Amino acid sequence: MEDFDWKKTLKTNILSLKILGLWPKGNETYKPNSYTAYAAFCVLGLLCSHSFVQTFNIYFIMDDLEAFTSSIFVTLSCIGTVAKTYYLLQNMKTLKQLFVNITDDIFQPRNDRQIRLIQPSILFWRRFYLVFRVLCYNTTFFWSTYPILDKWTKVHRLPFLAWYPYNSKISPLYEITYIHQVVSIWYLVSASLNIDMLIAALNMFIGAQCDILCDDLKHLGGDEKEMRSNLINCVKHHRAILKFAQESNSFFNWIVLLQFFTSAISVGFTMFQLTLVVPFSGQFYSFICYGNAIIIEMFIYCWFGNEVEIKSSAIPYAAFECNWVGVSLPIQKNLVIFTLRTQRPIKLSAVNLFYLTLDTFKAILRTSWSYFTVLNQANSRSV
Known part of the structure; x- marks a missing residue:
């Protein structure tokens, strides 16, 4: 049977990271070459510089509740992206x-039945990618154009509140800053x-491997x-899955922690901003779009993390379903030992503070609503 190409399922994702300067070619890391210089320009000249001027500006608008709330959630998203990029x-x-x-043989589907078994997970990830991408790019489009759509160009309004060491309201500095x-x-x-x-793809892969292991059992x-x-192959496969999950979790646990912290605040502040802006305007x-994108972003983490826990918890039950009746006592004992060792499901966490589950997703939404309530009450008192 021809090997299943796991990387092919992620080709759009990987290609996008390459274009952004965040994925060196092949299996290599960054080396002193033109691609590394391009990556440095993108990360420092675009990502870090934009995040810095927005973050620094918070100091000057802290006394203005409306300006502060209209800027802080975007600033937190910028800081969160800087952190994601750093850990990447x-x-x-x-x-x-x-x-x-x-690409190891141990992670390969054994037959067409197992390929059909993992296809729904891959298709689900692709659909999430499409929906999330549409929401993100719609948000970016409105962010980029609302000063024009809402006819605020006469006062040289920039898409984002930020501090610059020059007068960004005069031409051509205004146009240059706007483009930047x-x-x-x-x-x-x-x-x-x-x-x-x-x-999400790493988590999807872990869940798919649990499906393959269950089918083998x-x-x-x-x-x-x-x-x-x-049975020996299944034991080796399970150990490989655990190792892969541990290494994956060590890569993204801080990213998830920062993401959930910033997202909980951002959703609450976004809901508050919706009560202040003109309805059906570009900014509205x-x-x-931004609020929905952030909610989907949190849901993606929690959904695929929850899937890993559910699918890994099915492993001991799959072992019990095999045709173990009538086999020799040593094999039965080994099967019982394997079943006992797989009782604990794989749980992906954020620095061991909380797990990626749907319960966590609901808790974050409740926290966001609390932020919105506090901001709304504070604004009502100040009016």
Whole structure:
């Protein structure tokens, strides 16, 4: 049977990261070459510089509740993306090794039945990628154009509140700054969504491997020699899955922690901003798209993390379903030991503070609503 190409399922995601300067070619990390120089220009000249001027500006608008709330959630997203990019670059060697590991024979589907078994997970990931990309790019479009759509160009309104060491309201500095903000935010959003979907793909892969392992266990069959050999392969496969999950989790656990922290605040502040802006304006639509994109972003992490836990918890039940009746006592004992050792499901976490589950997703939404309630009450009192 021809090997299943796991990387092919992620080709759009990987290609996007390459264009952004965040994925060196092949299995290599960054080396002194033109691609590294391009990556440095993109990360420092677009991502970091845009995040800095927005973050620094917070100091000057802290006394203005409306200006503060209209800026802080975007600033937090910028800071979160800088952190994601940092951890991606810092762990590039580990990440590239993970993508080498997924081509190992032990992770390959054994037959067409197993390929059909994992296809729904891959299709689900692709659909999430499409929906999330549409929401992110719609948000970016409205962010980039709402000063024009809402006819505020007469006062030289920039898409984002930011501090600059020059007068950004005069021409041609205004036009240059406007273009820099637009290019930077497109880069920032593209980097964030593709890093998110890369992490989701790793979790999807872990869940798919649990499906393959469960299928192998259900079909251990054959004579005793074959059954013993198949059981040994299943034990090795399970250990490989655990190792892959641990290495993947060590790569993204800080990313998830920062993402959930910033997302909980951003959703609450976005809902508050929707009560202040003019309905059905360009800015209004940008907040709608942004709020939905952030919610989907959190849901993607929690959904695929939850899937890993559910699918890994099915492994001992799959072992019980095999044709173990009538086999020799040593094989039965080994099967019982394997079943006991797989009782604990695989749980992906954020620095061991909380797990990626749907319960966590609901808790974050409740926290966001609390932020919105506090802001709304504070604004009502000040009016």
